[in-house]
Each structure stands twice: as C-alpha cells, then as structure tokens.
Amino acid sequence: MKLMFEKILPSENSSWRYWLYKLDNIEFNWHYHPEYEIALTLNSQGQRYVGDNIENYHELDMAFLGPHLPHTWSSSPAVIGKPQKVFVAQIPVRWLENLMLSMPDLADFKSLLELSRRGIKFSEDTVKKSAKIFAKMQQANASQRFIGLLEIFQLMLDDKDKQVLSSNGYNVSVTSDASTDKLDKVIRYIHENYTGKLPAAKVASLIHMSTNHFHRFFKQRTEQTFTEVVNQLRISKACSLLINSQRPIATISDTCGFNNIANFNRRFLQFKGMRPKEFRQIYAGKPV
Template identity: 50%
Template sequence: MKPMCEKVIPSSNSSWRFVKYELPSIDFCWHYHPEYEICLTLNSKGLRYIGDHIEEYSEQELVCIGPHMPHTWHSGANEDESTQVVYVAQIPKVWLDSQVAEHPEMQGLQEMLIRSSRGVLYSSESTAQALCLFQQMESADPFSRYILLMNLLNVMIQDNQSKLLSSRFFTYDDKTDSGIDKLDRVIEFIYDNFDQALYADELAAIAHMSTNHFHRFFKKRTERTLTEFINQLRIGKACKLLINSNHPISVISDRCGFNNISNFNRHFLSIKGCTPSLFKKSLRLKHAQ
C-alpha cells in the first residue's frame, strides 16, 4: 500500500493551516505531504503509524512530523461514544525554513526541524501546554494564531524528554556546510544500494575521506555508527515490506540486504523488539480488531 500525497491548503489569511477535527473514530489514511505537521490527539486511543514506527497511543499526545514522512493514526469508536479530537498545524517547509534562516531568534528551531524528519513524540507536560495553545487558536484571528504557533514551537524546542519515532533518516539540505554535501552523497548511495553489500572504504571514497576519518565523521553527523545506520535503514525497509506486501519473510530478508534469515531475525529483534513474524502477526491482529 503506497501512501497518498495530501494537498494542504493554508487557512484563510494565513501562511499555514490550522484545523480541528471532531470524529467518532480515526480512519486509517496512510499519507504524506511536503509540510511540517504538528498533531495533538485527544480522547482517542489506537495505533500511530509514523514511517516504519508503529505504536499504540492513548488519551492525549503531541507529535511533530517532518515533510514527506508517511503517517496516520487509526482508532475505533470510544466505548462511551464520546468524540475524539485531533488538532493539526501544517506548516509549509519553505516558509518555516525561511523564517528560521532569516531570523536569529528562531535558530533554536533548527535542530527540532531536523529531528522531525523521523517523527518526534513529546512529553505529557508539553502536550498539556500544546493543548491549551491549540484551544486558544480555535477562536484566534490570523495574527494571534501566528503568535500562538510561535509559542507552540517554543514549547516543543524546550522539551528535553521528546522521543524520536521512525528509524528513517533524512538529510538536512544546508549547502553552506560542505560536510552536508558529502553526507548527502554517501546516504544517497546507501539508500540506492541498501540491498547489496556495503563497505566502509567504498563509502569513505565517495566522501573523499580516509576510512577512519569517515567513521568519525559519519558518527558525529548521524549520531549512529555506519553499521547501525545501515541496519536501521534495512530494518526500516523490511518493516515497510511487512506492512505493505505479502512477501515471505525470507524474501524480504533477501531484498533488504541481509545475507541470511537468522542474521535478519537477530537485527530485527534488536531494533524493533520483536521478530519479523511477530511484527507481521501483530499487524494482522490490530487490523482485525
């Protein structure tokens, strides 16, 4: 199942979109868009899908999702038939990135926007503050709503308990940093060849570095070793195939670059906390409910 590309239209007299949904349940709608999205769910419980990350959610929670990251929430009706609420802010990447680039006061957002490429879950304290701000947005004029959005972003960047969700990694396109160009080339090569054997000396040559220097460079830039990054990418790709296809696990293992099924199972268990077969079984059970 391929994600659907959603067309986002900004709210009236605004550079971004604010919307409040009131629903009996949340339908599964696997989609993506080029905007940053801040989503707060309230009085709802079910499954949250962000990239290759699948997790149960309940009550209220705040999540930020970067551009082009496939995502959806899925819930059934509440037992008491009460309404589920979803607040959403969708912010064009070009607009927000330019705000950060042009205003020194907003430099603190830069790291958060990079992290959003993997999806970020925020603490209960931040969620409570965000709920208050979203509620104020409902009746606010466009300028006041803009101020409330800045307050919301400020709450999020100060949350030191936030958690990354998806294993997928996107590079930050800052052409003033020559190291980013090198990292882009290496990661593009890894993405294009993840199903084949990958060697550090080969990747170091692409970055025009010695192998030892490349290992240090890669760890500093991605906060993971090269091996960790490649294995997480391969497992992420495997999760997508497990979600979106009916291929046997042995076929998925081979397509994702693992040299044998036991090696695949070991890395999958280490990264996802369960075996591929249990992961696939849990998906069937959740969809059957």
Template identity: 50%
Template sequence: MKPMCEKVIPSANCSWRFVKYELANIDFNWHYHPEYEICLTLNSSGLRYVGDNIEEYTGADLVLVGPNMPHTWHTDENSNGTIQTVYVAQIPKLWIEGLIDEHKEFTELKSMLDLSSRGLLFGAECTTRAQELFLAMDNADPFNRYVQLVTLLNVMKADPLVSTLSSSFFTFGHRTDVGIDKLDRVIEYIYNNFERSIYAEELAEIAHMSTNHFHRFFKKRTERTLTTFINQLRIGKACKLLINSNHPIAVISDQCGFNNTSNFNRQFLAIKGSTPSAFRNSIKVKHVLS
C-alpha cells in the same frame, strides 16, 4: 505499502494550515507531505506509525513530523462511544525555514526542526500545554492563531522529555508522486477560473482521469470535495469584496461565481458562520470602534 503524497493547502488568510478533526476512529492513511506537521491526538488509543517506528499510544499524544516523513495514526472506535479529537498544524518548509534565516529570534527552533526528520514525541507537560494552545487556535483569528503557533513551537523546543521515533538510518525513497503534479495543475486551473462555473469533467480531463476517479482522487488528496474547495475560494474572495467595496450583495455573488444570491447566502453562512450582510456590518462596527 507505498505512502501517498498529500497536497496541503493553507487555511484561509494564513501561511500554514490548521485543522481540527472530530472522529469516531482514525483510519489508516499512510502518507507524507513536504510540510512540517504538529499532530495532537486526544481521547484515543491505537497505533502510531512514523517512518520505521510503530508504537502503541493512548490518551493525549503530541508528535512533530518533519518534511516527507511517512506517518499515520490508526485507531478503532472508543468502547464508550466518545469522539476522538485530532489537532493538526502543517507548516510549509520554505516559510518556517525562511523565518529562521531572516529573524534571529527563530534560530533556536532549528535544532528541533532538524531532528524532526526522525519524528519527535513530546512529554506529558508539553502535551498538556499544547492542548491549551490548540484549543485557543480553534477560535482565533489568523493573527492570533499565528501567535499561538509560535508559542507552541517555543514550548516544544524547551521540552526536556522530547524523544525521537524513527531510526536514524531510515530513508524514504518514494518521494516523487505523479499524482501531486496532476493535482497542482488542477488547483492552478481552479484558482484561475473559480469566478465562473467549473465542471468536474473539465478538471478530470486536465488530470487525465475519468470524472468518478477524479472526484475520489481530489477528495483523498485535499480532504475536501471539489465543491467545498471551490466554494471556499469563492467565499474568500467575497469576504474581500464585502470589506473593500460597497457593491450590493447580489453583485458580489455574481462576481464570485455563484449562480444565485440565495445559494451564495447559504454557502457563506455555512463557511463563515454568518450571512454576508451580517459579516459586512460586523466589519463596519469594528472600524467604528477602532
């Protein structure tokens, strides 16, 4: 089966992507991307596919996959009905390799990152420590999440029980995917126009797809619906305006492309966990205390 190229979008205000999944089971999704990926799978048992390596796993499973290495996990639902948890850190190749080139402190990561082209499986002690760090990331702001990521990489590079997964002669020859070019054009268009109403029909035309096909294509590639993606961009801009301006909330709502203030308040609460006014007040309190 030909793997799919996944488009990875960094988390808000971050240079890399952090995500936590809570799932009844893990579907087979054979894919690759140009980012390094750290994946911690908890409370599940099934098959792990990395390159030409296929292994059974159970319990906590920590893996580092290098750029463009096809991979997936696949599980059934737990017999006791409990939820399976997956933590993922996806790190842009140019970003992390730039840190290594520019800062001597990061050079010790190079050998581990080079070896990750085959996929790396880590030992139990390292995996337990990774679980603690991922748990801390879940509730951290972008700066402290970055600190936890660097700590995790440091723990992983020192693991004496790390082992490679895929064979040294495995090569993947399908790293070009016209879909990624289409998605890049669509995302660039959204970034340039999200302050106004954007319709799926116009994006589908850019991608040369039917509207229904485009919706499926976009969600599969970004793991978000089109509406969610656009709302996240708009709320990100709203946060900047709430912090850096004294504009009324209704004005900020209009400037960020929302059709009415009540919808803006609802979307802001869903994404940020607070209302726009509460968010602005919390920033003011932090400034006073500092």
C-alpha cells in the same frame, strides 16, 4: 495500500494550515507530504507509525514530523459520546525555514526542525499545554493562531523529555532506501491481510528475506516483534466490530484472524485489560 501523497492547502488568510478533526476512530492511511506537521491526538489510543517506528500511543499524544516523513495513526474506536480529536498544524517548508533564517530570535528552533526529520514525540506536560493552545485556535484569528503556533514551538523546544522516533539511519527522502521500501511493503501487507493467516515466512518471502533475518529486521526497525504488531492491529479491528456490530464474539475472532477463541480472549486481555464480552458491555453502557 500505497504510500499516498497528501496535498496540503493553507487555511484562509494564513501561511499554514490549522485543522481540528473529530472522529470515531483514526483509519490507517500511510501517507506523506512536503510540509512540517504537528499532530496532537486526544481521547484516542492505538498505534502510531512514523518512518520506521511503530509504537502504541494513548491519551495525550503529540508528534512533530519533518517534510516527506511517512506517517499515520490507527486507533481503536472512540468511547460513545466522546469523539477522538486530532489537532493538526501543517506548515510549508519554505515559509517556516525562511522565517527561522530571517529572524535571529528564532534561531534556536533550527535544532527542532532537524530532529523532526525523524519525527519527535513529547512529554505529557508539553502535550497538555499544547492542547490548550490548539483549542484556543478554534476561535482565533490568523494572527492569534500564528502566536499560538510559536508558543507550541517553544514548548516543544523546551521539552527535555522529547524523544526522536525513527532510527538514526532512516532515510526521509521521497526516494527512500531499500530497507525503508521493504518495511513499507510489510506494513501495507499486514493491513491488507490481517483477517487471514500471516505466517512470518510468507511475509519474509515478499521482501526476499529468510524468516530469521526478517524477524531481526522487523524488530530492529520497529522495536516490536512481527507478532506484536499483527496482534495489535487485529485487536484494534476487533474493538471496532464489538462496538459497531452485534456479531458473535467467536465470529469476530475469526474475522480478525485469530485461530481460536481462547487465543483471541488471551490477546484481548493482554492489550485491553479485559475480556471481549466485558469490553462490549462497557461500550454498550451495560453493567459488567
């Protein structure tokens, strides 16, 4: 699974692109594009990948991403009858930066653009307010959407609890540094091979590291252990199979790479707060 380039086309009669996706789940799609992006997710939970940062995200998540910054979300399946929503604003670099330069009124936003090169996440209060503005854009004309976009920028700027995502040394250029390339290779390999055994020693050998060095490297770049990230992905895939198939739980455990049913049940309880059988019954609308 390569790092993919995404071509962005502006919305009709607009200088930037607004879109609302409604999905059963968000597939892992490691990609980048030259535009700035605001992405706000509702009714969704899973993992957010931005540069060299990997985090769990939950209801009410929003990130602001700078140009060429690799990213993706990967979610568990939606609650039946309640699709996951992703509001997206994708803004051409030249248009946005020229706007900031030509209007002294917007000079304060420059610091936000600089931070976005590493990705930024925002507080729940900012996400709630931004979600209301994004929702209104569905029925708005181009000028109303532009005003709404500026309002969201102001909310992001004023958020005192916003947090930068990627590490300070992360290189966001298209020709990324060696460490970034290695992390990208590991992430792709995990998503391509999570159904089988994933010994850390083998993954470490792919990027020419000792096992101990690899564990330190992965933890430093993602703030999670290799095992934690693998288990999160496997549980997310297991959730999809529990909802969308009638396969026995033991079969799902094997399919998602767990070595035994006891380990699967233990990890599922750790990440979901319930056992796989209970999860399936809840999503099927049956009493537990």
